[in-house]
Structure formats: structure tokens, C-alpha cells
Amino acid sequence: MHSESKLLKAVRLTNLFSVLFLITQLACYINLFQRIAFVAALISYTLEVFLEKKWKNFKWENSTRQWFFIVAIFFFLLQFIFWPLEKNTDTFVKILEERIPFLAFGIVGLLGFNQYFRLKYVAYAFIGTSVVLGVFLLSNLNAEILHSEFRNELLGLIRVKYINSHMKFNYYLNISLICIYYLFRLLKNKKAFWANLALALSALVIILNLFLSDGRIGFVSGLIILTVFIFRYFWHKSKPLTFISTAVFILLAIITISINPRFSKSSIKHEPRQEIWGVAVDEIKKSNFLGVGACTAAYDMQNEFAARGMVNNKHTHNIFLQSTLEYGVIGFATILCMFTLCCFTTSNKFRIMILLVTETTFLQLFVGSFERDLNPMVFLLFVILVVQQDKLDGKKASIMTAH
Numbered sequence: 001m002h003s004e005s006k007l008l009k010a011v012r013l014t015n016l017f018s019v020l021f022l023i024t025q026l027a028c029y030i031n032l033f034q035r036i037a038f039v040a041a042l043i044s045y046t047l048e049v050f051l052e053k054k055w056k057n058f059k060w061e062n063s064t065r066q067w068f069f070i071v072a073i074f075f076f077l078l079q080f081i082f083w084p085l086e087k088n089t090d091t092f093v094k095i096l097e098e099r100i101p102f103l104a105f106g107i108v109g110l111l112g113f114n115q116y117f118r119l120k121y122v123a124y125a126f127i128g129t130s131v132v133l134g135v136f137l138l139s140n141l142n143a144e145i146l147h148s149e150f151r152n153e154l155l156g157l158i159r160v161k162y163i164n165s166h167m168k169f170n171y172y173l174n175i176s177l178i179c180i181y182y183l184f185r186l187l188k189n190k191k192a193f194w195a196n197l198a199l200a201l202s203a204l205v206i207i208l209n210l211f212l213s214d215g216r217i218g219f220v221s222g223l224i225i226l227t228v229f230i231f232r233y234f235w236h237k238s239k240p241l242t243f244i245s246t247a248v249f250i251l252l253a254i255i256t257i258s259i260n261p262r263f264s265k266s267s268i269k270h271e272p273r274q275e276i277w278g279v280a281v282d283e284i285k286k287s288n289f290l291g292v293g294a295c296t297a298a299y300d301m302q303n304e305f306a307a308r309g310m311v312n313n314k315h316t317h318n319i320f321l322q323s324t325l326e327y328g329v330i331g332f333a334t335i336l337c338m339f340t341l342c343c344f345t346t347s348n349k350f351r352i353m354i355l356l357v358t359e360t361t362f363l364q365l366f367v368g369s370f371e372r373d374l375n376p377m378v379f380l381l382f383v384i385l386v387v388q389q390d391k392l393d394g395k396k397a398s399i400m401t402a403h
Helices: 006-025 032-052 064-081 092-111 119-138 151-162 166-186 193-211 217-235 239-259 265-269 273-286 294-307 319-342 348-366 376-402
Strands: none
Touching: 006 032, 006 119, 006 376, 032 092, 064 092, 064 319, 064 376, 092 294, 092 376, 119 151, 119 166, 119 193, 119 376, 151 166, 166 193, 166 217, 166 348, 166 376, 193 217, 217 239, 217 348, 273 294, 273 319, 294 319, 319 348, 348 376
């Protein structure tokens, strides 16, 4: 670690702790603490940039990871590019505020966080927050709720009142599961019985909350993450045991899905997204696949839904349809590039983790949109820190090899 002044060290540590505090707040609705944490993180990072002169250390690598962050910034800038074409700009500022994380964290991704950041700190913040909130929700279960036909919906009302919508909260829980996967890997070959037990219990709390949620995609994503973890955990121990344990878990997963009321034929048959997607496709065709702008897209969709008796809806509930309606083929290509590039932002050491992040995000956004159904700060921040940890581990390996 290079020598640093007391001021620079204080700024760096302030940035670290403000980001960690921000992570603990991202599971919930936007609140005062979340705003304070974001502002503190933004100010301390800006000070660090100027004190450290980060731009002098920036090197263009023409790497996949750098292109990923450039695409994220470009997605933010698309709103300005299409602004002259908008026929309605009433929600321009609101959408701008919702999408500013793509600009802010795109820049951070290019310049990087300071050397005090470690992925394990972030993992503890995600897992700790998920467990505390998860235990709180489970503590509200009683005999009446458990035996009710509408168990998931009743528990969902409590979650909506105190925490967040099911899609945003479930996404946060799944990122926490990926963090558990990382910490298990970190503790591999170490005598850490109590730490492993704590992680296993944390995973249990998270998966129970996903099972009892009124969201389907979050639960399926969680099962996929656990399946990968079980397969990877036993692979180096015993190949037969790997296939047996994975097969047993997949069987149990199928059974739990079959008994979950949200996966019933009736629930899927009456899924409103089918009609919503149909409306979105019609609107995209009207735009000749050129896009109408983010504000106009929300305005047109709201009017079209209202005409069909589907009030209070402005979204297509699919990120590809949403981006295509907003920005045409360019928008579709931008989102596709973002997902594709994300898969290759790290070395093989972290490839499974980044693929799980991409898979979870893709599934969530296939039935939702950024801002409304998934906090982009959670996605971008986590990717940045996985990328940074990968680079840090790579440097350590190079130094050890040199010696």
C-alpha cells in the first residue's frame, strides 16, 4: 500500500464505510438514511478522486470490464440523446434521478474504489442485512397466516409495509446468496465450523423468505444459485456424491415449486404480464422500432393501459421490451450488450459468481424493469466490487509468482 496522508486515509475510510452503510439500506425503500449514505459516498469518492488524482492512474485496457461500464454510462446518456424526440417530458427529471446510478457507478467502475475495499466486507453487509430483515419477516408468521390459502400474500403485505416490494427485496436476497457462496469458497480448507454454520443458517433464512414470497422469479433464481453451489461444493470431494446431492436437491426444488401456490396453473394462467407484453409489442411496432424516448414511453403505455382498463401502469414488465420502446433497436442492443459483457468482466476465478449475478439480474428483468423492479445500485455496485476483488487477487498472485 502506497504511503498516504491522514486526510486521504480518512477520506478513503469514509468512502468505504458510507458504501457499506448504503448497502445495508438498499434492501429497503428509498429513505433518509439511504440518501445520506449515497451523498456521503458520492462526496467522499469525489474528494478521493481529486486528492488521489485518479484520472492520472486510469489506463485504457480495451477490456470487457471497461466496455461494460461504458455501456452502463451510455444507457444513462440515451435519455439525453432521445430528449429532442420526446413528445412528453413531464417525467424527465424523475427518470433521470432513477437512472443516475448508471452514470455514477459507471464512472466508479472505470476508476475503481480504493484499496480498503474488500468483497468480504460487502458480503457481510449484504448477508447481515438479509438475515436481520428475513428473521423479522419470519417472526411475523403465525398459525393463521401459515394455514391460510393466501399465506404468501399476507406475509407480502407485512414486507411491503416495512421493507420493500417483493422483486427488489428478493433480488437483494439472491445477491446475498451469491455472497454466501463467495464466503464459503473463501473459508474452504479452513477450520471454520462456526462460520460455515452461520453461513448455512443465513442461507436457510434467505431461502425460506424467497419460498414464502409472492414472487416466483426470485425463488427460482435462489434455487438455481443453491444448485450451482451444491454442485461446486461437492465437485472436488467426490464426483458420484456431486451428482447424487445435486439430483436430490433438484428433486426437492421441483417439489417445493409444485406446492407453492404462486406456481399453480391458475396463477400462471391469469398472469397479467401476457397482456402487458402484447400492449408493449404493439407500441413498439407503432414506433417502427426507432424508440419514442423514456418519458413518452411511460406516457403512451399509461394511456394505452388506461384505455384497456389497466390503470396505474406505465411499464412493459420486461427490460428488453422497455428499452426497445424507449430507444428502439439501440436500446435493445444496449441492454443485450450490458448482459453479455457482464458475463466476461472477471477472470475464471470469479466467473461463476459473475455468471450467477448476470443470471439473477436477467431473470428478474425479463419480467421487470430497472428502477421499478430492481435497484440498479445493487447490481452495479456488486459487479464493481467483484471486478475489483478479482483484479486485487490477480495482483497478489502475480507478486507471489514473482517472488
